[in-house]
Amino acid sequence: MELLAPAGNFEKLKYAIHYGADAVYASGKNFGLRAQSSNFTNEELIQATEFCHSQNKKIYITVNIFAHNEDLAELEFHIKFLSEIKVDAFIISDPGVFSLVREFASEIPIHISTQANVTSWKSAQFWAKLGAKRIILARELTIDEIKEIKKNLPDLELEMFVHGAMCMSYSGRCLLSSYLNARDANRGNCSQPCRWKYNLIEDTRPGNSFPIEEDEHDTYIMNSKDLNLIDRVAEIYKSGVDSIKIEGRMKSLYYVANVTRTYHNAILRAESQEELSSNVQDELNKISHRVYSEGFFDSFDSMSTQYHQSSAYIRDYQFLGEIISQNQGEITIAVRGKFSLGEEIDLIFPDIKDDLTIKIEKIFDEEEQEIPFSKPNRSVKLKLNNTVPDWGIVRKKIR
Ligand code: SF4
Incomplete structure (x- = not known):
């Protein structure tokens, strides 16, 4: 089972590889859904691809925006460039971008982004018939649903998120940020208004705001916990999932390194059927994080994935x-x-x-x-x- 780590820039990429990642995902300056991350220039993408291949590791490039007409010409140019430098896969959610890759980079594998929200084996089969090599499953799936997808499509690679921030919408399919801040989540520029603290203002009394209090901690009505599936890696390993993925291209180098080595350790333990030691698990509490949850792993219970008391990070180190x-x-x-x-x-x-x-x-x-x-x-x-x-x-x- 592959361990896939985020690479927000070249320095983080190197730490991800040295701390145990089998592959990294990264993006050019545009089209990669993390506009606030420093990302990679074309020159850096060339160097990063050469570096990963020299270490016998893979590099997948996110091109998972929902493209508008005005994006298409530059996208074509970008896809041709990525094909020339021989990246290991494109991560895509938009059928239009999928078509461009088929047309201009047909030899490079396509991974369907979690942003495409694949939640059933029929949907996975749809993309596989079009030529996708891998599906990055929607976060909103239980492990039983994932096993059923694998059973129906044993030759299709499946990837799932195991760690990091979650959306309160189906991963990124959300206009809150566009509406409140003119920053489009579906073009990589979300300002996370779901985590803001909201007040009530009566129309004729501007400046006089009233707290919306669910209880004494105020109300963070749309605030997702962070995903943490470290205790479930052995089950995931047995389920036949091909790749586990860590979220966090905008997080620090320390976050990338420490989370990557922790999951690397968990995969080694799963392979040798050993228990994961608690001091390794504790490392995930030593990075900046929100309250953890196991997401939808056991059931589709969206309330348990939300935390209504605070959206602040827990930061002990x-x-x-x-x-x-x-x-x-x-x-x-x-x-x-x-x-x-x-x-x-x-x-x-x-x-x-x-x-x-x-x-x-x-x-x-x-x-x-x-x-x-x-x-x-x-x-x-x-x-x-x-x-x-x-x-x-x-x-x-x-x-
Ligand atoms: S506003 Fe929140 S739910 Fe919407 S895309 Fe951004 S992080 Fe996700």
Whole structure:
């Protein structure tokens, strides 16, 4: 079973691969449904594809907007370019974009995006007959429904989301953001108004807003929990699903790395029929997240996927930076968050068994001068008494 991780930019892509992803999904500057993510220039897409293939990994490109007439000419150009650089698949939801790929990049496999909301084996069969290689199933399916799709279409690849944010609409089929903020969710620009806190204003009393209180926590009437299926990976593995996917192209490098290694570990355990250890599962509580849920995995109970008390992230750990080099027991960190003398920090690595917690006794700046704390966007050095694996990330507990 493949582990598919998000790559919001080239740096995150490299961490996803080094932390255990078998494949990544990414997008060019347009057409990929995450307009707020930094995404990839054409030059970066060439380099990213070469990098993935050099590591024996795959790269799938999202072209899953619902295209308007004005998009078509540029889309054709983009599809031809992606065909030339030999990406491993297109992720598509719009039949018009599907036709363009068939016409101009017929040798590249097509994966049908979750945005196409495939919820039955008949719908999956429809796309398969048109030539789709894989279906990224709607999030709104139970595992029993997924098994039935696999039973009816054993040769069709199935992919499912196992982790990350969910929509309160059928994945992205929603005009809230267009309506309230003129930002089109179906062209990658959702501003997430479903998570806003709403008040009531009477027509003749502007400026006088009344809280809409469901209870003492106010009312977040449309606020989805985050999906977390780490405890169900063994069942998913047995169900015949071909690929599990992590949401989060706009999340941090630390999120991508830590979630990827956790699910990588879970797949290894499922393959060897071992239990997943609780300290591995705990890693998913050490990233910024909303209240977790198992989505629709057991039943189509949409109330259990919503959280009405707050849309704020739960954040117990802070991402502090990456270890960019080491030399004779000294590590250099590209700093993203402040840390000070006397604090404890965690150094985490692709294999969780290598993780370390250390107390900071000395910090050196770029000129080798001792300093009391790190400053973001600089690099600092710390002394360790041992060597550590490559691709380390630094974090600290904040709550
Ligand atoms: S507003 Fe909310 S439900 Fe609608 S597309 Fe955006 S995230 Fe999804």
